[in-house]
Structures are given as structure tokens and as C-alpha cells.
Amino acid sequence: MNRRLTQRGRERRQQLMDYATVRFAENGYHPTSVAEIVQGLGVGKGVFYWYFASKEELFLEILRDAQLQLRRRQEAVIADEPDPVCRIELGIRASIAWFDENRDVVKLLQFASTEERFAPVLRRGQDVAVADTARHVKEGIVEGRIRDLDPFVLSHAVLGVTGHLAREFVHEQSQPVDDVAEAAVAFCLEGLLGGK
Amino acid sequence: MNRRLTQRGRERRQQLMDYATVRFAENGYHPTSVAEIVQGLGVGKGVFYWYFASKEELFLEILRDAQLQLRRRQEAVIADEPDPVCRIELGIRASIAWFDENRDVVKLLQFASTEERFAPVLRRGQDVAVADTARHVKEGIVEGRIRDLDPFVLSHAVLGVTGHLAREFVHEQSQPVDDVAEAAVAFCLEGLLGGK
DNA sequence: CGCGTTCTTGACCGCGCGGTCAAGTGATCC
């Protein structure tokens, strides 16, 4: 489905992706039909299949897009911070901010990880994110500032805390993003017992 | 669907739930048809609708069952441990062990949380689990052994770490349960920086 | 304007879904 698109075309395509994201998040991927999507946009069914080869491909496109965005966001924030521990902290904050601004997409990512068909796409993205974090963790360990445990385990732990707290307190309970980010950072850095 | 069931009937019912769990986990809830389930068991379609009012109700039944099991498991392990921090630790270990033994169900719980229709059932279960952990956390705070942060936030953080590490290292990477549990406990108690 | 390309329409297709039900089978109890 590599069509040459005009500006107008690119906008339609984006419109489809945006609207589908909302419906998928609200209703679930499978229960949302292609007919529903095009009707919601007030266009014919052919429009959908002009821009996407299938419903599945549209979904994959949404997933790829989302992961790219998140990654860019993190890189931008972290770029000129030399201290590894601060990098980790900034990464956590950036992630939670992005989760806040992209609730629908977060839901889709979560769903995708439960279907064999979509999981592989996610894995690549997650592996990259983990490898990134792990790099900073390693530096921190070398500097003797982070506990000498497996960097990948620690990275995943950070990821787990961040994702779960964002979903629970930002999405479900609508608490202030900054407070949640603060709590996530506090827990990741010093756990239940740590700190003075 | 409150039928009076004989022993034979109860076994069939369980058989349906078990097999459906496997198929749902492997294939996804929506993509798995009722026809597929009954064919896999070599029985007629009527059998399914004798025991369950609908595909959705079967799924809800599976979810309820799973949550009940997990809760029982945790309670059994924790019952006669007086120390709150040890209780938290035992809870983490019990959860990871259960996640290990019930991979399929874990997948279903994760999927369920992404569908508006199933999420409510999960929330109740999760709220109970969190409230439980929060009780121990509060005790720990009172004793001055746990940092004075919001107990619910801390509980959710523990939940997030536990779930994520179990999925990643036990389910995906098939690492030894005990090692993963050890890492989860280490991270939850002392975070990235903590330790001596 | 004319012509090629990009985009849009919506009726249509075949399929497989969730769910139904009349008919039948097999235990169990009196």
C-alpha cells in the first residue's frame, strides 16, 4: 500500500488513523468495524481501502507511529543531560507525560501486547526502550551510584512501575501528571525502604 | 444460567472453561469462536450453551475464577506472617509463582483490562489486592520502616513491578521463577539506589 | 480546455459468527 499521496491524501490518511485510534480505544479493536470508522468520518468504505490494505495494517501503522513518537519524545528530553541517573529520571517523566497525552494509544499498545499477531511489533519497540534505559543503568552501576543488579531487570522494573502508575493514577484516577511522575521517580530510585 | 449440575456436569463445565482459557490466550478472545471451542473438545455446540449463557459470560466466569484463585493463594501464604514488610515480600513471591503457573489466565486478565466491557470486573479484584497490600504498607509506615509516601501509590508500584517482571522474564524469557521473584523483591524494597 | 492521476462512492459478495432449538440419549429413582 505504498501509494503516492498528495497533501490532501496525507491528511485523510492521518484523519483515518486518528479516528480509528479513538474508536479502537473506546470500543476495542475487534468490536470496531471498518464500516463504523468510515461512517463516523462520513466517507465511503472505499476511502479506507484506498489508504490501508486492511484493518490489521491500519492498526499496525498506529502502533508503529506511537512507538516512534514516544521514542522521539524521550530522546529529545534526555539529549543533553550527562548524568545517567538524571537521564533515567527524565525518561520516566517524559514517558508519563506522553502516556497522559496519548491515553487512547496507550490502551491500544496494551491490547496489542495480548494478541500474538501484534506482539512482535511491540517487542521491537520495547526492546529498544529497555536497551536505552539499560545503558544509563549500566553507567550508573559503573559509577557506583546504582545497585549492582542486572541492568535489564532494573530497566524492566522501571518500565513496569512507570506504565502501571500512569495507567492507574493518570488515566483511571485523573491525578496530576507531575505528582504521579514524582511518585514514580521516588519509588524507582529508592523503593519502599530507601531514602532517609 | 444457574443450572443444577451433576458431578458429570460440573466436570464438563470446568473442561469448557479450561479449554477456552487456553484458546483465548493463544488466539485472542474475539478471534476464538464458540464453534472452535466445542470442536476442539469434540462436542456439539449445544453443550456450550447448556453451561454458559454466552461467550461473554464464559469469559467473565474465567476472570472471576482467576481473581479468586490468586487472592486465596496470597492469603494462604501471608496468613501467619506478622511482619508487614515480610508480608509484602511473601505477597510478591506468591503472585509471581501464580503468574508462572497460570500464564494463560494472566494473558486473559491483561486483555480484559483493555475492554471497557470487562474492565469493571477486574477493577474490583485489583482494588481488593491493592487495599490488602496498602494495609501492610501502612503498618510499615507506622513502624517507620517504610517511606512515608501514599500507601496506595506504593502498592500500585509494587503491583506494577511484579506484573511486568513476571510477564517479561517468566513468561517471555522463561527465567527461573525464584530469580525473578528475588529481583522483584529487591527492586520493590530498595529501588535503584537503595541497599547498604 | 483536455487528460491523467488521485481520490471517492456504495452496492455487493461470501463467509463465519454468536446463538437457537426440536429431537434424542442415558442415567437415576420409584
Place this chain on the structure above:
DNA sequence: GGATCACTTGACCGCGCGGTCAAGAACGCG
């Protein structure tokens, strides 16, 4: 034996799905 109840069968139903396509509209460029 026969009545009752628990269970099983599988053909069947209507529907709405993902996807197709012949036809045409709108755009853009010379």
C-alpha cells in the same frame, strides 16, 4: 417399565463482518 431430569446433538438462522470493484468526481498541470 416408565417417568423424570440432566445432558447432547447439529442443522439452522439472521446478521454484520472484512474486503472488492466498476463507475465517477475532483484535482492539477500543460
